[in-house]
Amino acid sequence: MAILLVFFLTIITTVSAIPTTAPAKSDSFTPPDNYLLDCGSSSQTTLPDRRIFSSDSTSSQYLKYGGREIAIVDQSADVPLPIYKSAKVFDAEATYSFHITNTGWHWVRLHFFPIRNNEFKLQQTKFTVVAADSLVLLHEYGPKEMEMQEYLMNVTSERLNLRFSANKDSPAFINAIEVVSAPDMLITDNSDALFPVGQKVDGMTKYSFQKMYRLNVGGPTIGPGNDTLGRTWNSDEKFLKSAAMAKNVSIAPSVVTYLEGGSPLIAPPTVYASLMEMGASDTIAPNFNITWEFDLDHAYPHLVRLHFCDIISKSLNELYFNVYVGGKIAISALDLSTVANGLAVAYYKDVFVKANMVSKPFLVQVGPLNEPMGTKNAILNGLEILRMNNLVNSLDGEFGADGRSTYGPSRGTVAAVGFAMMFGAFAGLGAMAVKWQKRPQDWQKKNSFSSWLLPLHAGDASYTQSSKTSLGSKKSAFHSSTMGLGRYLSFSELQDATKNWDSNSVVGVGGFGNVYFGVLDDGTKVAVKRGNPQSEQGINEFQTELQMLSKLRHRHLVSLIGYCDENSEMILVYEYMEHGPLRDHLYGKNLPTLSWNQRLEICIGAARGLHYLHTGAATAIIHRDVKTTNILLDENFIAKMADFGLSKDVGMGEAHVSTAVKGSFGYLDPEYFRKQQLTDKSDVYSFGVVLLEVLCARAAINPSLPREQVNLAEWALQWKRRGLLDKIIDPSLVDQIKPESLNTFAEAAEKCLSEYGVDRPTMGDVLWNLEYALQLQDQGKTEDGGSGLALANGAPLAPTVDNRPVITQAQGNQNSAQVQIIEEHSGTAMLAQFANLNGR
Known part of the structure; x- marks a missing residue:
């Protein structure tokens, strides 16, 4: 019995000695590939978190480089980590090549610090880095201070190459490189779209990602040594829009648990053990959001990962709140105790944000639910924002590794087109009228705004004349009596009206493109729908909308003010609806x-x-x-x-x-x-x-x-x-x-x-x-003599004016009523209702 007691006490002592932040053994991850290089160093380097970086001095193992091998070392540099005290500099193209044991997700972390030296001005350098021969990581990059660029790539081949391309008279350099395997569960193949709500986005594993922000909300910075996957989680303080509207709460990380199938590999317990909640959540009716602001590039789609853990509620189904991403609702009435199946349980949500829905500044917000039940509060524990590669497989800049541009032409073509545009501008103006007369027979089939707009007016003499004059006129006020397209607006007018298509002016997004708020030069407020030429769906919807609105006019239908078809643009201009x-x-x-x-x-x-x-x-x-x-x-x-x-x-x-x-x-x-x-x-x-x-x-x-x-x-x-x-x-x-x-x-x-x-x-x-x-609803006013409606068996009868049915419609001040004649189309329906009035 004594032996059993000693054995039991030994187990208790051993368990209590385990740090509370350490994940369970089943949740640990040993990366099959774990390459850590201290570039330019002559010996291996050990970091404070005990990670060991090998020297790349024996460059033949990883580095393929035909130029002069240059290593720069400054042991006196004021840097937090020793890997930034040395660097490898290249005056020609150089490639680091790594053997991949297990294909799949890999971290690629590139460390830069422009060390001062007598030969190179690294603060002024510009170079390009391409991974796997096709993914642009950095384009014309020139770090001015210490930086770490982190990427997550799905590697599908046995070797991963990192190519550094120096520009003319501008060398490339690198201080340290990490290529480390990541668990497959880190990014799944589907995600929820921000808009439309409920839509799933597949194929996420085909993208590559760049970390833009990773925040431990409500808590201090977490270094790589306290994260199983070597990640850094920064404090959220500098991104918080109003610190007075939020307060932080934290508990012991050991309290945090994970859902079945969940894991600390997604985020460590220390992230879920702290949060920001509403600063005045104990007021009777709090009516504000906690807001974080970020600077994102709207040329790329993004993945936003939100981390939640309800460590403040005392009982289940007590906390309901809304989550907003980019000014749109991402999660409505979130009840963590239901989705996480308990309290203090880690839960995360991925939201895919299209490039055209990225605004500046980009906001992430949480706010209370306007419901009588539950606590009026809102929380957020952690936040990650990852940039996704664009259409030409680039995470930096409009050009792909093959020179293709996101706007269509290649790099060489862009330069040639620029010269041709300068040379041909004057000739083009003179040839435009001739081109109109000699247009090809299939011009109507072209995939442009004009191609589907113009045929609608075939045979309309007033349109044909106006179209010709509009080619040389900035403001052509053509009005079609049959189609009602209204005013022709030039592209420059609409550009001015929308402040050069300012992203802050976007009031709507759809398959066609963006809708911008604008003010015309005569002071008219308008909504400007600018079509995306790459969207077949958008072109079809534009055509349908034009055909419909050109023949419809009604007080309760949004009116079309005009259009623009310059440079194959697809733009329709509507009356602006103030309250959205x-x-x-x-x-x-x-x-x-x-x-x-x-x-x-x-x-x-x-x-x-x-x-x-x-x-x-x-x-x-x-x-x-x-x-x-x-x-x-x-x-x-x-x-x-x-x-x-x-x-x-x-x-x-x-x-x-x-x-x-x-x-x-x-x-x-x-x-x-x-x-x-x-x-x-x-x-x-x-x-x-x-x-x-x-x-x-x-x-x-x-x-x-x-x-x-x-x-x-x-x-x-x-x-x-x-x-x-x-x-x-x-x-x-x-x-x-x-x-x-x-x-x-x-x-x-x-x-x-x-x-x-x-x-x-x-x-x-x-x-x-x-x-x-x-x-x-207005019956009480009627009984007081407000509108004089006759009552039959306690039910109000619809009054008549000249034997036509009318209704009483309260407008503005509810103490006064205005009698309006109902549209003639509803008369039949009303008579049918009168016949069955007693059945209500």
Whole structure:
């Protein structure tokens, strides 16, 4: 018994002696390839973290170099690590070559410090580094101070070459090199896209990555010696926009646990053991975000990795918060206790950010959820931002290793084109008119804006004349009576209006390209949609939108102001909608909440726009992408339908259009998805989802919620059928909305979401129901004599003017009402509703 007791005490003593920050043995990683070179040193170098760097003096083993071998050493250099006291300098092309034992992910870390010496001015040097013969790591690079560039590459061959190319009269140099295997789990093949939310991006393992930022949020810097993979995690303090809005919290790293399948290889426990939370989270209603600012290059896509660990909650399902990346919501209503299956459990989320969605400054934010339950707080434990290679396989600059440019021509071609442009500028102006007269027969098939814009006006004499004059005129005010394209705007005008396409002016992003806010020289505020010529989807959507808007004019449809087709550009200019998408006013942006009356009026406006599309145009038009981001609000909160890139004409007598399924996840008509037959009832279904978004102020699809709550339509209808819909509506509406108005509104949404299109109402019917819900909401004012509506059995009847039905619509001051005549298209629907009034 005594022997057993001694043995037990020995085990306890041994375990307690293990450092709490050390990962378990099963989570350790021994890299098959582990090359550490101290370049220019004559002997091996041991760092304070006990890593040993070998000398590259025996250069034949790794270095292939035909020039003069130059080693520079300065033992007196004021540097934190001895590897920066020596360097290898090359006055010709040099290549380091490493044998790869196991293909897969590898770290490549390049250390630079321009050591002062009598022969070379390394502070003024410019050189290029290419990895694996095709990946540009550095282009025209010249470090002015000590730097470490870190990359993560998926190596697929048995050798990895690092080629240093010196420029003329400018040598290349390197102080130290690391080529170290990384675990396969570090980067998986798919990631979540920032936009559209819920979309998956595959093929991540085909990219290479450069570390831009790696932060231990709320904690001190973590050096390579305290990270299993030799990474450095910097403090987040200098990136925090407002330190007063955040406070740090930390616990013992030993408390942190990992999900099944998780590992400290993703991030060590010390990262998850500290965080930043809201600085005033104990206030009654905190309404701000914690914000970190970064400088990123919008020429590259990026991977943003967010690390979370709830070390502050006392119980499960207590903390809900939103996460924003680049000004857009990345995670809605994140409940870490659910996704991580407990408290103090490490969890991370990858977000893929397209190049055209990278803004300056680039913001990462966390903020509280506007919900009555839970703690009003938000946290972040760690953050990594990795640059991904561009289309020409470069992580630095527009040119690839083969000279190709991201803009198309090669390096030599760019120079030749520059000279040719100077030489041919004057000749080109004179030849333009001749070229127009002698254009090739297939000019309409060219992949440019003009190629699909001009044929729409074939036979239109006013267009032909204006097109010719516009070639030499900066402002051609051509107006087509049939197509309504409006004003011709030159590229320079739009460039000035958008401040040279300033990334800070971007107000929207899509498959076509960016949408910019601009101000024309006459003071008109506009939204400028600039097409991406490389996007086939964008060209098709532009063409469809042009065709639709050129023949549509309605108070509740966004108006087209003009266009530009210079230099094969694809640019459309619209009226600017001051208050942006409806969704921004419902959730995710911390904007002032909309009243119930405002929401009803917005829904009525959108319904009028859709009703006009279905019945008021020459041929019925199905929008096909009805959602809260495509309902825009002007300065008076008047709703207008936008984005007709997916719209379809339905010919006279046609009940449907057979077409490939397109639309937005969460709004898609299930019958359309099954049969691939598009009808106007598909828009009705999508509008039903919009009505629930307006009512509940949450996303149509939210993958972070429990399974039964992910799909808003299914979840809300379950509560509606149980008679408990009022329990899940936007909390700000609880004391505003009258039960009769809520019931009418909810019934309209439920009918819109019927499984089969034949059971759904028309948009005219939906419109009347919404107008009726607004009357019911205003019933109290009516009984006080506000609008003089007659009452029958306690229900308000719609008044008439000249025997035409009208509604009462509150605008601005809710104590006054203004009578407006309903559009004629809704009359039939209203009469049908009157016949069944007693059934409500």
